[in-house]
Amino acid sequence: MAKQIALTARPSFARIAEEHYGDRKLAAALAGYNGIRDAKAVVKGQLIELPPKRELVAPKRVAATRAAFAPPNGLQEILATFGDIYKFLKADGTIDPKWELQQIASAPLPYPIPLAWDRTKLAKSMRVHRKLVPVINEVFTKLDAAGLRSKVRTYGGGYSFRAKRTSSKLSTHCWGIAIDLDPTTNALGSVGDMDPGVVEVFRSCGFKWGGDWTGRGKDPMHFQFCTGY
Ligand SMILES: [Zn+2]
Incomplete structure (x- = not known):
């Protein structure tokens, strides 16, 4: 399993993508990888997976x-x-x-x-x-x-x-x-x-x-x- 982090309220996938992959443009791919279509619907404390970057690049x-x-x-x-x-x-x-x-x-x-x-x-x-x-x-x-x-x-x-x-x-x-x-x-x-x-x-x-x-x-x-x- 890839690395996991717990989300805080109203997480910004762009910020997480920037922090962990150095690329804000991977935000949508990261949310989708975790089965999340609407980042705003995320529950505080929800765990998301941080797969290797190659998994997020088409x-x-x-x-x-x-x-x-x-x-x-x-x-x-x-x-x-x-x-x-x-x-x-x-x-x-x-x-x-x-x-x-x-x-x-x-x-x-x-x-x-x-x-x-x-x-x-x-x-x-x-x-x-x-x-x-x-x-x-x-x-x-x-x-x-x-x-x-x-x-x-x-x-x-x-x-x-x-x-x-x-x-x-x-x-x-x-x-x-x-x-x-x-x-x-x-x-x-x-x-x-x-x-x-x-x-x-x-x-x-x-x-x-x-x-x-x-x-x-x-x-x-x-x-x-x-x-x-
Ligand atoms: Zn199977």
Whole structure:
């Protein structure tokens, strides 16, 4: 996990960005990284993460391949590309079922993968954002073509919504733009055993790998189709 600081009342993200990164222009990216759309709505004492600067700077676009498109960077682009989930969030932190009906689809896999929580069962598809359906197909077709099929042993989950606590950041799994693979050997905070070739194929299709994060936030089971969040 990156460094964290507690916010004082009416924090100025511009000031924090200036102080920690030497660049006030990173204010919006820093707020968005923390899942905060309106800096004024921040609660006093709320913890925000200060990721390495490279996480806040928009990366060079991944060249769009046949099926894939470029991943969004930062919260505003995620909302614009995959839908404004906040409009579906209820006061108690749960989600309107319409969100899932409108945005989440079943992405068929070119070959089945055992489920992490019950290896006797095979996943033939993954529940992800409807726009990611062709991307998922592309990733696993490429893995198969590269002879890496056996390197992904289990599927740990795609779309998942957990009730949002006040001031907590929504997971990218809430948009259906993240998938977890081989969770038993790639626990949060561990180095894990994800195959570098698998990581490379995901990268080539526009995914960011959670194993690239540092410290407690290192998440080697996790691949997400966005950056800067
Ligand atoms: Zn994950």
